[in-house]
Amino acid sequence: MDGNGRWAKQRRLPRIAGHRAGVEAVRRVVEAAPGLGIEVLTLYAFSSENWKRPADEVSDLMGLLRHYVRSEVKDLHRNGVRLEFIGNWRALQPDLVALLEDARALTAGNDRLTLVMALNYGGHDELARAARALAADVAAGRLEASSIDASAVAARLDTAEWPAPDVVLRTSGEMRLSNFLLWQSAYAEFVVTETLWPDFDAAALASVLAEFATRERRFGGR
Template structure:
């Protein structure tokens, strides 16, 4: 290690570390059921796993970490469970926001807010406002989020600009639509991890994940730890990302993308 250099600095220079990782934190309820515990205990343990994951993301040198915390479809869960989840969100922001800010984490929340209760909206705004200038890691929390709804809203925004005469239909392209998504200005995820053994996106970053690598882990989210994170990153670094191109063998024996 170079004198005066931190572990974080060294990790940022290591090859193969993705800039942006998305995580579908799945399996809290099943983790609890397997142990004869109430579902809320699974969510509490899942929150502990999230805390450790954020710390690990900082150490690994990630620039962005996006976590799927609450989908629009989750409102269909039992009222008591939704209330418990809202309570955990409040406690997380009240108890962890100061530490996140101190660690240089910028919090960004994506998803609908207009139909949320005022106290929830205020907490989300507070988290973003306090950490807005931080640069060590951007933690993107997908809350009350659905990718189909996000894409539909972006398309609607473009349609309104066309109707107002500010945009021609022929001018609409991928870049313009991307700029109207909740993740505007954020690079697409290089890697998406899903726990619990399920192998689907479940309405998470469907536009942004067009060329993401996927790692599906058999463990439930409360069991996700630093070692599991390292395992997923190692699998990612071993893959070759071609983005639709092919790999040819060069004369010097090295591979090149064409």
């Protein structure tokens, strides 16, 4: 969800204003997604590298996360949205972890849309954690090293419960993967838009899906 800072800079506003506008874009996209046939929507909300940002910006982002979950969870539940998280999110501040756990529990039975928020997430870290889990299973005798294959790795990723993404979207013209779902995106279709995330809405999401519909997916078969 790129472009919050640039959106604010264009308007001579502080960066936090861009992040707040980005939260509004999240609301619009989540509301539109089920009607467009999307079953799982993953948002890269806070990366494991984002800790390098200025402390006040990190604090603002954590505050916005708290505000979003508190203010939106009842509406998400009422609208049939299941809220999930990936990444090392349990290493966040204890009160925030408790808030996220409560939101997961409240929405666990919903099936209209699964909204996955990547928090304290990095693809390298996810793969390292999967490797450690495999090593532990081998050491404990639960798994033969010779039997480790792609399925065994995928089963130990944070996203094991869900299918690989069909589309990876980058807003604001960014052309890099940025350590996001490195394993899972092997055959995803990439769509890049110049639209800054705070300006993203239902029409923009529909446009992304229209672009996806034109792609011929071969998965290496031909």
